[in-house]
Amino acid sequence: MQTSRAVKRLMVFLGERWAIVFLILLLAVFSLIAPRFFAVRNFSNILYYSTTYLLLAAGETFVIVSGGIDLSVGFVMGMVSVASSMIMRDLFAAGFSQPACMLIGAVAGLILGLIPGLISGMLVARFRVPPFIATLGMYGVANGVALNLSRGFPITFLPPRVGEIGNSFLAYVLPGRYFGFFRRPPDMSSQELRELVGILPTTVIVTAVVLAVFAFLLVRTPFGQHTYAIGGSRDAAMRAGINVPGHLVRIYVISSLFAAFAGVLYVFRAGIGNFTTMSASYELFAIAAVVIGGASLFGGKGGIGGTAIGVLILLTLENGLNIIGVQAFYRYIATGVILILAVVIDQLSPEQEAIRA
């Protein structure tokens, strides 16, 4: 009896924390079998590439906790990336200073990013369109706008500082000879340049700060509590006096703002603006990360911390598989399987059984 209860408690513990356990296992396994995996530079790489997904998935977390879904995030990101880089390019060509170009381009991109969320939110909250349909429509519209603006080509000739900032690090270390914040040592030989270690990409720090702010918003403020309440039971939330339609609109705006932020950050990282291709499937990875992080697609459950772990699992898997020479496309299969499994497990959980009964 005693042992079976202990086993049960262990199972419950693992059931709740399986994501973090899985991430640690993944890191351990790849460290053992993949050469060059366990290195500062590689971990920094994983974080660098995870920023896009972290931002998309953080916005998606709010939507999923509220009981909805946002399929448009990937294309909103592409649309903002194209629009904001075009503004930077044109201002730069018109002779504005680099900081002015970047600032205006980035801010304009973020403001543009409010619009899709506002529309999706209105459709879902006021017109009762099912979230996946409203955002599927927005997926088409945002994709069309992005392709139309860019005519199907990447946006180039941006101010050179854009790429420099996006690829800078918090600190640079040349062991034994140099240490400095944000700035590479001047006049380096190519040999030294290769030995230079960058610590923490700037984009990762920016992403982490944004995530921390919104994690606080979700956990510690009435706004966050209302989001959980609506996801738990829309009717109950309404009866508790929450302005549900107004709140839902804000949630879809947050999701689309995060996508816009990911788009602007993409411009800084890549030094160009680009539309999102149909098979990039950003929305799949964002939603899967949220679900791996413990959110229920039926609403009311989830968190930014869990989502971040979900993203790191997906990106570590991709990075590790790449290093050991497995084709990158297995990640699509793995992600699809994980998503479905998470929903099946969620379905079979006692809480859902109780709701259905």
Add this chain to the structure above:
Amino acid sequence: MPDGSRSLASSGPSSPVLWIGRNWSLLFLLIELIVFGVFGLHFFSAENLQNILVASTTVLLLGVGETFVIISGGIDLSVGFVMGFAAVNCAKAMVLIQGAGLPEWTAVLLGAVAAVLIGLVPGLVNGLLVARLNVPPFLATFGMYGIAYGFSEIISNNTPISGLPALSGTIGNGYLLYILPGRFVRLFGRPDGLAPLELRRVIPVVPNIVVISLAFVGVFAFVLARTRFGQHTYAIGGSRDAAVRAGINVTRHLTRVYMLSSFFASVSGVIFVLRYVTGRADAGSARMLDAVVAVVIGGASLYGGTGTVRGTLIGALIIATLETGMVNLGIPTFNRYIAIGVILVAAVLIDQFFPELIEKE
């Protein structure tokens, strides 16, 4: 809902409004044709009209499968990538069979059959997830969307498959009839030994892939409208509980419906191979949205229980006419994504606010 429809139908003046509301898609198609006919160049030529039909086949095939799923109250987001999966499998199988020394026609036939059979697997999995494990349809098929795409890229090694039998292109780009006015009517090919001038005057009529597509669509229009299978699909979409109580094996039926959707996606993938003589993982990636939109334009409710193959056919023609017309007028075709997204949301809003417009079966 019966009250609403009676009051609208009985009040005389509003019944034309009701008719327009119910047939807005047909009117929209006519308006589209008129606008492009007036402003476009040679829009009403036999060649251009046949181009519209060819352009509509992919959306039509994906849409007919999707029609069954949506009528049953579900949705299938995986159709675009299942189409790519079938295209890759079909091309690969044709290359392998031809490489084994078999004649071209065997390679084409067996490749097509193999692709369609393998293409049933994603549908089977979707169906089992939805029907047995109660996974919400858009999630089960969204997971499959990633899985099918991953497998296609791996099978194709991330490059379009080439080296297919030339016969596939001959079929895919051929026509049913070739007519030289006053001289001959020939099936499936131009006669040999024609002078260059005569060759140019031969009019090809009805593309083969349109014939193949319409054959499948016709059969399943019949299945949906006239057989027990179709009636059960409507019943399940109308009320799953009632369908269970009426003794329908809902689990098995839903599994078949999702397999049917995959089947149509696979046929569409095979046709892609015939037409372009290559297999690509992203063959249908842009088409999932189109398929759902065609069904919704055709009057199906996303809440299940309504929809027809005829409606979906009109929806597919609207999308194909839009695309062809935009190319004709020199408008960048990117704009069609915007139009299609807006149409989807508008159709759902109409559905929400004017439920009496939907024809109940």
